[in-house]
Amino acid sequence: MMAIDTLMPATMSSSPAPCSRSWSISEDSLRRYVQFASESCIQELLAASVTNKGNGNDGWKVLTLENGVEISKRRSDSLHTFRSRWVLRSVSPQQFITVANAIDAAKQWDSDLVEARYIKDLEDNLSIIRLRFGDNSKPLFRNREFIVYERRETMEDGTLVVAVASLPKEIAAGLHPKQSNAIRGLLLQSGWVVEKLEDDSCVVTYVVQLDPAGWLPKCFVNRFNTKLVMIIENLKKLAQACPSEGEI
Numbered sequence: 001m002m003a004i005d006t007l008m009p010a011t012m013s014s015s016p017a018p019c020s021r022s023w024s025i026s027e028d029s030l031r032r033y034v035q036f037a038s039e040s041c042i043q044e045l046l047a048a049s050v051t052n053k054g055n056g057n058d059g060w061k062v063l064t065l066e067n068g069v070e071i072s073k074r075r076s077d078s079l080h081t082f083r084s085r086w087v088l089r090s091v092s093p094q095q096f097i098t099v100a101n102a103i104d105a106a107k108q109w110d111s112d113l114v115e116a117r118y119i120k121d122l123e124d125n126l127s128i129i130r131l132r133f134g135d136n137s138k139p140l141f142r143n144r145e146f147i148v149y150e151r152r153e154t155m156e157d158g159t160l161v162v163a164v165a166s167l168p169k170e171i172a173a174g175l176h177p178k179q180s181n182a183i184r185g186l187l188l189q190s191g192w193v194v195e196k197l198e199d200d201s202c203v204v205t206y207v208v209q210l211d212p213a214g215w216l217p218k219c220f221v222n223r224f225n226t227k228l229v230m231i232i233e234n235l236k237k238l239a240q241a242c243p244s245e246g247e248i
Contacts, residue, residue: 025174031123034128034167038163041163042161042163045191045192046155046159046193048193058074060072060083068086069232070084072084072085079188081207082208083205084232085203085204086204086236087201087202088201088203088204088239088240089199090200091200091202092200093158093202095239095242095243096202097192097194098242099235100235100239103116103117103129109234109238112133115131116132125151125152126149126150127149127150128148128149128150129149129164130148132145132182143182143183144182145178145182145184146186146187147166147176147184148190149163149164151164160192160194161191161193163190164187164190165190165191166185166187166188169184187208187209189207189208
């Protein structure tokens with residue numbers, strides 16, 4: 001049994017070495033590891049949500065600002081981290097999170113996704129999930145799968161945070177062996193920060209940094225990241241159509 005003390009999380013901005021083995025760990029050790037690793041991801045997400053509006057002092061460069069949606073990027077070693085921020089009018093934080101966390105409906109806002117399912121629930125707010133992109137996905141997505149944790153937290157001021165990132169490949173292989181026809185990618189950091197505004201509206205920050213794995217030119221990897229951020233338009237439509245608490 002691998003002790004939890006030996007399972008240190010990979011740095012968010014660098015890719016762990018390719019997996020050549022698997023680790024079998026207890027559920028308690030897995031829970032403690034994910035709690036530890038996800039805390040860093042949560043703090044990075046919160047930091048990304050309180051920036052200096054892309055003026056360069058915090059490393060973020062605004063790529064587009066259109067129809068109230070800002071898309072920015074920040075260099076992290078050889079990859080870029082992408083961030084999208086937008087305001088949802090007359091949509092509460094809970095309405096948005098209900099849509100964003102509806103794993104069965106994930107294919108509605110990411111057309112390349114062919115499977116999203118829970119592998120294990122560690123706590124009420126802590127889960128392990130498998131995401132799979134299939135044969136008919138776009139070239140950058142084809143036959144890639146991700147084994148990720150998802151942690152959901154409500155901060156003291158009511159801000160909702162959802163942190164999602166890949167497990168280390170050795171742990172992921174122990175939980176769910178990789179299929180022979182799939183390439184296991186690495187979601188280095190991802191998630192939502194949803195802040196409540198007046199009149200039951202909210203501001204959403206979405207951050208993603210991902211290494212799809214396999215041989216891909218760096219420019220294509222960055223396009224992959226950009227595409228994941230662009231799914232916000234679909235999420236906006238779904239969230240605006242979601243019933244409010246008073247209508248349920």
